[in-house]
Amino acid sequence: MAARRAAVAGARLGRVAPGSSILFLCDMQERFRPSVAFFPQVVAVAARLLQACRELGVPAVVTEQHPRALGPTVPELGAHDLPKHPKTCFSMLVPAVEAELRARPGLAAVLLCGIETQACVLSTALDLLERGLDVHVVVDACSSRSQLDRLVALGRLRQSGAFLTTSESLILQLLGDAAHPRFRQVQQLIKEPAPDSGLLALLGGPGVLQG
Template structure:
């Protein structure tokens, strides 16, 4: 029987940013599109007071999270973890997720077929629902991204889009933060027209 994920709710969801680092900027397909999508998710998560977990894969070699993302991360709700494990699920990250009491995560970053895939499988094995943001993940090769997304979909992860995920969190147009989110939604819609990550 297929896994049925729980509805996304602001009180039990975290945003995970996987290894969106400067060294990958020139080699990952659609990196700029991914970066814009991640920025939209960070701004939205900040407005909704969602916890944000950021990992950096061996930053001595691959540098830190790109400045465009790092400068908008809210200090109050963000934790940054260095790692060498391909999965984001280091002991420290798992402990933090447990402390937060998250039952769902929104995941974006790279690379889809390595770190995003392994993170998703680890989280699913922990009983956490994983919503992979298709317009916010990529790999160096398009083929690797496509195959990984298919694998994730059959493994129990939910493949969705950034706009859809936000609307699921907000639920109702009467949400007190909905008006404040409108500029981000409009900017994301405009950016999506030029996105290189609109294929599955």
């Protein structure tokens, strides 16, 4: 029994809490709108998660890939009041974002949404994992132009140690208790199921999201 408790204590459980989490919103920009699969649905899910994070006091970081060429962050994400960190590298961990991380010494978990899964999301996750942070990839808020790239990248992320999860699961973990003072406001955000972002059709049975 003692050995079992020790094993559980040493395991990465992937718990999240508002005071030790941050939301990363990666490159949800206008030029990707026509080419990334399920773009409107993925942005809608990310917007819902951002709203929940605002209610619960979870900070958020937004990046834009080469914005002069790829345009601004789409308005429906609801991130108009957040700084947009421009980048050309695939990882979100540009100096300004690194500074945000350093300013939060109690940070334990990053909730990661965005595009494209096999490029900027993957590179960001690997950099964060290398720094010892838990990474929760929000599978219904990540996509790619190629759905094969999207699916294989999710498997790659899991192999590397990221947690694959959904927006509603994360929101409920952050909330933690129906007695939370913001429960009713957050409950309204998840009253309707998240829009289908194509994952069920992709999986078609056992796949990267299963054990």
